[in-house]
Amino acid sequence: MTDSETGAVRAAHGRARRGGKRERLVEAAVRVFHEQGVEKTTLADIARVADVPVGNVYYYFKTKDRLVEAAVQAHRDGLTALTGRLEALPGPADRLKALIGGWVEERERAARYGCPFGTLATELDKRDDGPDLAAGEVMRALIDWVEGQFGELGRPDARGLAVELVAAYQGMSVLTHTLRDPAIMTAQGERLTSWIDGIAHP
Template sequence: MTDSVKPRGTRAADKRRRLTSAAATVLHEQGVERTTLADIARVAEVPVGNVYYYFKTKDELVQAALSEHRAHLDELTGALDGLPDPRERLKGLIDAWVSQRDTAARFGCPTGTLAAELDKRPEGGLDAEAAAVIRRLLDWAARQFRALDLPDAEDLALTLVCGYQGMSLLANALRDPEVMTREGARLRRWLDSL
């Protein structure tokens, strides 16, 4: 079915979805301050004037991008929850991070870099929304450590996520995806040692 023969509501939902996905991609690659609504419209293949129909401000697009990050995290952790062993779930998470090493080396962690940028803006609010996505990851990881009957599950989750944020930051700063590979292997060995 072509776009011209899709029902109106379906076309609108499709455009909004494309804009949300494009916002997540472009904001990750360019940052909030360097991204224009026209950049997002171009990637979404939507006329720039249509962007305002769905999102009145750039901040609304940032919120949409954060929603996209949350949905991606939920999809990933939902798939990992299908694994019977919590340690294997955590290793699967690390493997997913490492599989994105080339992207991390170019742009850093999608949510982490956005959270750091939003924290520096004079107007607040969106930084807390970015933190909520990271908190969701921490909570999921802590549940896995609790399922392993390990003490201090929240601290272990924090160590794991700090390891990821550090390796993605350094891979980006050094433009070296192998940082992700090496540190991912180290995190897997750390999990085995617990």
């Protein structure tokens, strides 16, 4: 998913940090899965970051897979919160450029760990036990929202443009992470912003 969405996830979870253990565990799962990947992460890792005794984890999540499902849902909730805030902007081009700006703001984190949701979705795609399908739905929801913005701009090819934009983000995120170079995200973000301006004002 998007780095800007992760900002929304972190904001929501910043509030959850003051809440209960379950919320702290989900917040920690989102963070640790991003930084370490699902396979390398143990329940003990998540418990430590959440500041929850490892024995208490099983009260809320019987297996790591249940935490994976909760992390995917947290990304979906973060996307919903993000797009809700973007909808307050005056027009679709402004919303799309704000989305891109959010990606660029998270460039340092992307350089270290990659796209928070894209890396998770890619890892889960190697499985066939359910979370991969849920991850696909989150990515589809992002594309659907972007399509709606291009549709408001009057573009008959809105779906194709939406896929192009999300694919461009995932590509620049991979390059930023692989080369450990945040400047790639900055430069590509500027190109995408200019692209949106060209579509909005042909």
